[in-house]
Structure formats: C-alpha cells, structure tokens
Amino acid sequence: MEHRIAIAPSILAADFARLADEIQAVEQAGATILHIDVMDGHFVPNITIGPPVVECIRKVTSLPLDAHLMIENPGRCVDSFISAGVNWLSVHIEADYHINRTLSHIRERGVLAGVAFNPATPVSMLEEVLPEVDHVLLMTVNPGFGGQRFVPSSLKKIRKLREWIASNGFRTRIEVDGGIGPGNLAEILSAGAEIIVAGSAIFRATRSVSDSFSEMNAIAERHRKASQVV
Numbered sequence: 510m511e512h513r514i515a516i517a518p519s520i521l522a523a524d525f526a527r528l529a530d531e532i533q534a535v536e537q538a539g540a541t542i543l544h545i546d547v548m549d550g551h552f553v554p555n556i557t558i559g560p561p562v563v564e565c566i567r568k569v570t571s572l573p574l575d576a577h578l579m580i581e582n583p584g585r586c587v588d589s590f591i592s593a594g595v596n597w598l599s600v601h602i603e604a605d606y607h608i609n610r611t612l613s614h615i616r617e618r619g620v621l622a623g624v625a626f627n628p629a630t631p632v633s634m635l636e637e638v639l640p641e642v643d644h645v646l647l648m649t650v651n652p653g654f655g656g657q658r659f660v661p662s663s664l665k666k667i668r669k670l671r672e673w674i675a676s677n678g679f680r681t682r683i684e685v686d687g688g689i690g691p692g693n694l695a696e697i698l699s700a701g702a703e704i705i706v707a708g709s710a711i712f713r714a715t716r717s718v719s720d721s722f723s724e725m726n727a728i729a730e731r732h733r734k735a736s737q738v739v
C-alpha cells in the first residue's frame with residue numbers, strides 16, 4: 510500500500526558501481542519510492558546522472574522513480590527523463606523562466622509534477638504554481654551535495670506550506686530533501702512533511718542499508734499511527 514508518508518532513499522549517497530544492489534536493498538527493506546538527483550554543473554556545482562542512467566535504473570526496479578532536476582532550463586530536458594521512465598518529476602522554480610509551461614507539460618505526459626525550491630526562496634514564491642503541482646519539493650539544504658546539515662529555518666517553511674495547502678483544500682504533498690535522518694525525522698514529520706528524502710542516513714550510515722531504512726520507516730510508522738495520516 511502506498512502511504513502519504515514515505516521515506517524516499519536518495520541514490521546520490523549510494524555506491525554507483527553497485528547501484529542495482531543498493532536499489533534492491535532499499536526495495537527489500539520496504540521502500541516505496543526512489544529519489545534520483547540530477548545535477549548539471551550549472552544550476553548546482555555538481556554533476557551527477559542523466560537519462561541513460563535513469564533508463565538503466567528503470568530496468569532493475571519497479572519502484573516509482575522520483576527525479577529531482579537541479580538543472581538550468583529544465584523544460585528542455587523533461588521529455589528525455591519521462592521517456593527514460595520517471596514517475597515523479599520536480600523542477601526548480603529558480604531555474605525555469607517558464608515553469609508553468611514546464612509543469613503543465615509534465616502533467617500532460619502523465620507524470621506527477623513537482624516544484625522544488627531552495628532554502629532562501631520564500632514559500633510565497635509558490636503562490637501561482639501551487640494549484641498546478643502534485644508535490645512541492647522543499648529543499649532543507651542548499652542543493653548540490655549529499656551529507657549537508659539540515660537548515661533549521663526549514664521547519665517554519667514546512668509548517669507554513671502545510672497550513673497553506675490545508676486551508677486551500679489542496680492534495681499537494683510536501684516532500685523534503687537534505688540533512689534528514691533518525692535524529693530529526695520526528696519533528697520534520699510533525700511540521701507536516703510527507704515524503705522524506707534521505708541519502709547519507711540510509712546509504713552511508715554505520716548500520717546496513719536495510720537497518721537504516723527500517724529505523725527511519727519505524728519513526729514514520731509511529732507518526733502515521735499517532736496522527737492517523739496513512
């Protein structure tokens with residue numbers, strides 16, 4: 510069953526030479542979504558993976574693929590990622606002059622559309638696009654690298670967004686990304702986040718991938734029970 514609250518392992522922290530095994534490990538541990546970070550060396554200083562790798566990932570897992578495009582002018586590339594097999598696709602509001610067009614195009618192609626935004630971008634920037642998206646990807650670190658510290662002011666932003674979504678009766682999901690692990694997960698869930706991206710806490714922890722995922726999933730499960738949000 511797909512829950513509204515889910516832990517989304519980010520393969521950025523995985524061992525890329527053993528990617529299929531790493532994906533299998535989180536899938537067996539109970540992951541229901543997989544986060545893929547795409548970086549172009551322009552919007553963010555780092556360069557990661559592109560559509561050919563996504564196509565290969567598509568062949569080794571049936572998990573929904575959640576691609577996070579940290580690239581300039583993402584509108585040029587969304588079709589390649591959709592053809593490669595992604596199911597969720599987020600584009601940064603800071604990187605696209607015509608984000609409304611890009612988001613509608615993603616939806617027309619039958620993929621869940623998300624708007625991503627950086628820690629320094631206010632929630633109010635989303636006003637016009639919020640009704641057009643399936644999810645909002647609220648960055649809780651400055652994008653570009655895994656293993657960074659959670660930006661504390663993000664909690665206030667999550668609460669604000671949650672209130673805004675609730676008061677409008679939207680079904681938009683809040684996804685959060687960066688610096689999240691077992692130590693801060695409970696307060697992030699209480700603030701109103703639903704999809705929790707975690708890279709280092711799952712693939713680079715002292716415990717196995719499976720134990721690390723299960724620990725975070727157990728915290729999410731307690732939250733689901735306490736709040737009645739499945």
Ligand code: DX5
Nearest residue numbers: 519652653655656688708709
């Ligand atoms: C950062 C990426 C994140 C990253 C999170 O730019 O968008 O998805 O993988 O990594 P951790 O969980 O290590 O902060």
Ligand code: ZN
Nearest residue numbers: 546577686706
């Ligand atoms: Zn990400």
